[in-house]
Amino acid sequence: MKKISLLSQRGFTLIEAIIVIMLTGILAVAAANFISRPITQYLDLSRRADLTEIANSAVRRMSRDIHLALPNSVRQPAPACVEFLMTTNGGRYRSATPGNFMQFDSTSGTQFDVIGPLSTAPQSGDFIVVYNLGIAGADAYEAGYRGIVDGAGTTVNSIKLSTPIQNPLESPAKRFFVLSGTSPAVTFVCQGVGVDANGNGTGRLYRLSNYAIAPATASCPTLAANTTTPLLAENVDSCSFTYSSGVVERSAVLSIRIGLKKAGESAKLYQDVNINNVP
Known part of the structure; x- marks a missing residue:
């Protein structure tokens, strides 16, 4: 009668199985880290590019309108806003x-x-x-x-x-x-500028028009949370305008600074807009 060898029927021991599982886990973690880093970098880069495009689009829109400003009509009650007659x-x-x-x-x-x-x-x-x-x-x-x-x-x-x-x-x-x-008067105004606990900008940049012209203004307009005023950018964490009138009948300069932040990623833009003040 033929005897069956016990050695030929031997399988994995529990220790060997645990070692295999541990090695597989280590390799999986290493592979996940190797794959996740490029994905995370891609997502961060994509988010930063989106913020840059939003900021750039807002600045281009403001520059286009400001170039049509009536000479010597730009005025600033505060750094967070600028008004002009278009x-x-x-x-x-x-x-x-x-x-x-x-x-x-x-x-x-x-x-x-x-x-x-x-x-x-x-x-x-x-x-x-x-x-x-x-x-x-x-x-x-x-x-x-x-x-x-x-x-x-x-x-x-x-x-x-x-x-x-x-x-x-x-x-x-x-x-x-x-x-x-x-709608002769136009105001660009930043409102609610700051950063929340999640690293997102809390401010918004609006283009305000279709309102009565006031001979003088002492402060930036305050818009309601549910306003229908056109929105140029959100997630704004920094925003300011600086107007240098220069000499009457010469070119003035409006400096625009805007920063956007989302999920810890940020983009900041600065641009000077030349204004023809020859009346």
Whole structure:
């Protein structure tokens, strides 16, 4: 009768199985760390790129609008906001006969010719501003310094005013600017800036418009949490504007600083915007 060898039936011992499990676990942990680090780095890089793109997009939008600012209309009640009057068109007016010329001493509606046609005709209710210096008596934030367009009789070649410009200073270059009658003023404002416990910025950057122009302002506007005001950026952890007016009739500079933070990753952007203040 054939005997079966016990050695041929021998399997793994418990110790051997434990050693195999331990070695497999160590290899799995090493492999996980090897794989997770590039994934984590990719996610961090992607998050940082998203923050940079958001900040860059916001700065580009602000720069585009600020380049259209009425000369000498930029003002700052606080570092967290900046306000200006945005132009929609502009040209040169006729200052003497023959033809209809700008009359600064008129108390009734006036008609003046445009030297060189405008790209589009101003709409009824739009504002006409001449020689804004941003000082008392020559400030477009004051209602009397803005003429109001009468749509009837206004074309690209000639503009009729239903409300005349009161006591302005005549422009040496005979220039005038057109402001929207519905939303001439624009404010960029940062609100709730800070960082929460999870490393996320808590602030938001808004573009505020469609509000009544105030002759003076002492503080940045405060927006409700459920506001429908257009949002340019969120997760803002730092934000400031610095306006250097320079010399009247020369270029001014608005410095924009904005920082975004999300899940510990951050992106900061700084840009100077040149503003033509020649009225």
